[in-house]
Amino acid sequence: xxxxxxxxxxxxxxxxxxxxxxxxxxxxxxxxxxxxxxxxxxxxxxxxxxxxxxxxxxxxxxxxxxxxxxxxxxxxxxxxxxxxxxxxxxxxxxxxxxxxxxxxxxxxxxxxxxxxxxxxxxxxxxxxxxxxxxxxxxxxxxxxxxxxxxxxxxxxxxxxxxxxxxxxxxxxxxxxxxxxxxxxxxxxxxxxxxxxxxxxxxxxxxxxxxxxxxxxxxxxxxxxxxxxxxxxxxxxxxxxxxxxxxxxxxxxxxxxxxxxxxxxxxxxxxxxxxxxxxxxxxxxxxxxxxx
Numbered sequence: 001x002x003x004x005x006x007x008x009x010x011x012x013x014x015x016x017x018x019x020x021x022x023x024x025x026x027x028x029x030x031x032x033x034x035x036x037x038x039x040x041x042x043x044x045x046x047x048x049x050x051x052x053x054x055x056x057x058x059x060x061x062x063x064x065x066x067x068x069x070x071x072x073x074x075x076x077x078x079x080x081x082x083x084x085x086x087x088x089x090x091x092x093x094x095x096x097x098x099x100x101x102x103x104x105x106x107x108x109x110x111x112x113x114x115x116x117x118x119x120x121x122x123x124x125x126x127x128x129x130x131x132x133x134x135x136x137x138x139x140x141x142x143x144x145x146x147x148x149x150x151x152x153x154x155x156x157x158x159x160x161x162x163x164x165x166x167x168x169x170x171x172x173x174x175x176x177x178x179x180x181x182x183x184x185x186x187x188x189x190x191x192x193x194x195x196x197x198x199x200x201x202x203x204x205x206x207x208x209x210x211x212x213x214x215x216x217x218x219x220x221x222x223x224x225x226x227x228x229x230x231x232x233x234x235x236x237x238x239x240x241x242x243x244x245x246x247x248x249x250x251x252x253x254x255x256x257x258x259x260x261x262x263x264x265x266x267x268x269x270x271x272x273x274x275x276x277x278x279x280x281x282x283x284x285x286x287x288x289x290x291x
Contacts, residue, residue, distance in 0.1 A: 004124070004127060006033055006038070007045060007123060008120060009031040010030070010042075010050070011117075013031065014057065018081065019058075021081060024049075045123070045127050045132065046118075047126075047132035047252050048256045056252075058081055062076050062088070066103055066104040067107065073089075076088075076100070115251050115252070122247075130244075132248065132252075135231070136230070136290065137232055138230075139225070139228065141227045142182070142209060142224070143209065143210050144205065144222075144223040145172045145174075146205050146206050146208060146221060147164055147165050147220065147221065148204070149161035149206065150202070151204050158204065158242070161206045162277075165207060165208075171217065172207070172216070172220060173214070174211045174214065174216075175208050175210055176210060178271070179208065180208070180270065181207070182205075182206070182207055182225070182267050182268065183267060183268035184204065184223055184265050185202065185203075186202065186204065186265060207220070228289060229289070229291065230289055231288040231290050232288075233245065233249060233253075233285070234285050236282065237280050238277065238279070239277050240277075240278065242268075242284075245286065246286075249288065259290040259291075260290060261289065261291070262289040262290055262291045266286070267286075269285040269287060
């Protein structure tokens with residue numbers, strides 16, 4: 001049996017029964033897989049178990065109801081498959097770092113904890129275009145000289161920023177022969193990216209690795225990435241789908257990892273494996289700081 005087709009069927013089955021008491025065994029029977037093999041495929045492709053996916057999707061669906069309906073919290077809790085408002089509130093706080101009442105009152109629309117509904121395109125992306133289990137590495141400090149720009153998750157302007165950098169990068173002194181490029185999310189150290197929606201504007205620096213900042217002319221800016229531990233994901237294919245990779249990182253990996261995030265900036269690393277913005281075989285590494 002085609003495992004992608006089985007995962008698609010499992011997701012459709014789950015989505016149509018989010019408000020019911022779904023058991024993993026029932027999902028497995030519905031798609032013709034054993035409990036063991038379905039969980040194994042889910043973990044390999046989606047980065048989490050079937051049970052975890054069900055729980056997170058229920059909470060994400062409940063969060064939308066809190067924001068966009070006038071239903072009582074107790075009614076949303078029951079509709080979301082929880083036995084009591086207390087159980088719902090405990091689970092909600094773990095994922096959203098706020099009570100249901102506070103979430104509704106403050107009109108929070110968090111990007112982190114947003115367990116998006118998977119469709120065929122997102123499933124294909126996870127299966128083919130991103131490593132769902134990151135490597136943990138330790139880096140020394142890195143100096144980067146480049147240009148600063150603004151972008152959002154919805155209107156990704158990274159291509160235009162890199163076009164600006166590529167047009168003038170020869171003017172950057174002290175470039176290292178490795179020619180590694182870095183895209184640094186400046187909002188991350190303020191936790192903006194963890195609670196942003198698609199429209200929130202944040203700052204990005206695109207530049208090249210240098211040995212020193214001596215003689216660096218305007219309009220180039222200086223960035224020094226501190227050394228430390230990072231979780232490293234690899235994005236494959238067109239950068240048009242980079243927002244989907246970040247959606248996986250903050251909407252799935254972050255909710256399941258035992259790693260603790262650090263407040264250093266996260267960044268993309270472009271080396272010889274990057275073959276162009278839309279090249280199907282391009283690879284870019286995404287570094288998420290952890291303690």
